[in-house]
Amino acid sequence: xxxxxxxxxNRYARHIILPEVGPKGQEQLKESSVLLIGTGGLxxxxxxxxxxxxxxxxxxxxxxxxxxxxxxxxxIHGTSTIGKSKLESAAARLKDINPHVKLDLxxxxxxxANAIELFEQYDVIADGTDNFPTRYLVNDAxxxxxxxxxxxxxxxxxxxxxxxxxxxxxxxxxxxxxxxPPGLVPSCAEGGVLGVLPGVVGSMQATEVLKVxxxxxxxAAGRLIMYDALKMKFRELKLRKDPNCSICGPNPTxxxxxxxxxxxxxxxxxxxxxxxxxxxxxxxxxxxxxxxxHEDFTLLDVREVHENDLVAIEGxxxxxxxxxxxxxxxxxxxxxxxxxxxxxxxxxxAARQLVEAGFEHITNLKGGILAWAEEVDTSLPTY
Amino acid sequence: MPKVLIPTPxxxxxxxxxxxxxDKEGPISDVLASLISQYPSLQNHLYDGExxxxxxxxxxxxxxxxxxxxxxxxxxxxNQDVSIVxxxxxxI
Numbered sequence: 001x002x003x004x005x006x007x008x009x010n011r012y013a014r015h016i017i018l019p020e021v022g023p024k025g026q027e028q029l030k031e032s033s034v035l036l037i038g039t040g041g042l043x044x045x046x047x048x049x050x051x052x053x054x055x056x057x058x059x060x061x062x063x064x065x066x067x068x069x070x071x072x073x074x075x076i077h078g079t080s081t082i083g084k085s086k087l088e089s090a091a092a093r094l095k096d097i098n099p100h101v102k103l104d105l106x107x108x109x110x111x112x113a114n115a116i117e118l119f120e121q122y123d124v125i126a127d128g129t130d131n132f133p134t135r136y137l138v139n140d141a142x143x144x145x146x147x148x149x150x151x152x153x154x155x156x157x158x159x160x161x162x163x164x165x166x167x168x169x170x171x172x173x174x175x176x177x178x179x180x181p182p183g184l185v186p187s188c189a190e191g192g193v194l195g196v197l198p199g200v201v202g203s204m205q206a207t208e209v210l211k212v213x214x215x216x217x218x219x220a221a222g223r224l225i226m227y228d229a230l231k232m233k234f235r236e237l238k239l240r241k242d243p244n245c246s247i248c249g250p251n252p253t254x255x256x257x258x259x260x261x262x263x264x265x266x267x268x269x270x271x272x273x274x275x276x277x278x279x280x281x282x283x284x285x286x287x288x289x290x291x292x293x294h295e296d297f298t299l300l301d302v303r304e305v306h307e308n309d310l311v312a313i314e315g316x317x318x319x320x321x322x323x324x325x326x327x328x329x330x331x332x333x334x335x336x337x338x339x340x341x342x343x344x345x346x347x348x349x350a351a352r353q354l355v356e357a358g359f360e361h362i363t364n365l366k367g368g369i370l371a372w373a374e375e376v377d378t379s380l381p382t383y
Numbered sequence: 384m385p386k387v388l389i390p391t392p393x394x395x396x397x398x399x400x401x402x403x404x405x406d407k408e409g410p411i412s413d414v415l416a417s418l419i420s421q422y423p424s425l426q427n428h429l430y431d432g433e434x435x436x437x438x439x440x441x442x443x444x445x446x447x448x449x450x451x452x453x454x455x456x457x458x459x460x461x462n463q464d465v466s467i468v469x470x471x472x473x474x475i
Contacts, residue, residue: 038474041473128474130472130473180437180439237466266384
C-alpha cells in the first residue's frame, strides 16, 4: 500500500510509471531532503525541478534580493519580484509549482559557524554559489558531515558538473587543492554568462540529485563533465580521490571548518593592496572639468570590444584589459592617460600595470562609465 | 600534432582560440613550454613564481589527470589531446 495520496499519484504519474522510480521511488523522494546553496542561476532550475519532482523537503540558503540583471537567467524570479528577497520570491514560485513540498528558508549567509548544523539536516547538498570561499566551505562541510555534494559551476559558455564525496569518490579538494589567487579568474559578473547555461547545468545538477536520492543509474561521481554551449559539446575527465587530500585523505590536516575568506587569500589581497603605490584617481565630475578645459590627456577604455560597442565615452581609445601588455609598447610613457572601464575595477588593474611598466602620469576614473552615464551624460545607456 | 584544448577563462590569452596545435611531442612540460613560447602571457596563469603548475589548474592527457601519471613528465603523443582545466566558481 502506498503512502502517496490520490493527488500525489495524479501529480507524479509520469514518474510512477517509470520502472526505475515507481511508487516506491516516489515515496522515497517524498521522504528525502535536499539543501540548495543559492537560488541564482544554478539554484533556480534546480529548485524548480526538484520541487516539481516531489522531493519532500527543500532547504534554500540565500540572503540576496532580486535585481533586474538576475532575470536574464534566474528563471525562478520574475519582473514582479524585483526588489524582493530571493527567498520570498523563490518560495512563492515553488509553492505554486508543488504545494506538497515543505520549504525551509534560511535568509542568511552560509558560514563556517552554521554550515555543519544545516547540512546535518539534509540528505544531499547542491552547490549553486558563485565564489571560491563558499565552494570550499560547501565541500568541507559535506566531507565532515558525510553528505554528497552535487556540484555545478559556469563561466560564459562553459559549465562543469560533478558529484563529490559520494560512493567513495573524490571531493572538490581532490580536484583542486587550492583556489586561484583573487583577481586571476574573473567572476560571471565580470566575464558574463549565457543566460541559458546555468539552466542546462542546474538541470543536470537536479538530475544528479534525484539519482542520488533514488539510488539509480550512474552518477557523475569520479567524473568531471564539461559542457561547451558554443560548440554544443560534452567531454568528460576522470577524477580520482587524492591520497594526499587535506580533508578526505587518510591523514587529513583539515578536521574542522576554517576561515575560507583567508584560505582564498582575500584578506591577504587587501594587505598587499596597502603596500602598493597608490594610483591617482579622479571622479567623473573632475574628468568633465578636464575635458571642458581641453587639458591634454587621452582617455583609455579597457573594457571588451562588445562593451565599447554598447556604450562609449566620446573620444576614448579602446584597449581591452587583456591586450594592455601589448599596447604598452604603442603608448607614450610620458603622456597623461585617464583609464576607465565599467565601474572602476578593471581600470584600476590596468592603471597599476601601466604604472609598474614605467608610465609617468596615469589616472583611474572612479566609478567608470556607469558613473559617467549617471552623473555627466545621462543620455548614455547603462548595463 | 597534439592539440591543447584551451578553457574559456584562458582564451583571451591565446587570441581567443579554443584549441592550439603544438608541433611537438614528448613530455607535457615541453608541450606547455612550446604553447607558452607562442603565448607568453599564459605563463603567469599556468605556473606560480616557483615554476610549479598552479594548484587550481589541472592538466589532462586525453581523459587522465597527469598528477596520477608521470606528472609533467607524462608523454604526449601526436594524436592526443591535452586539456587545461582551471577551477571556475560561477553559479549565479
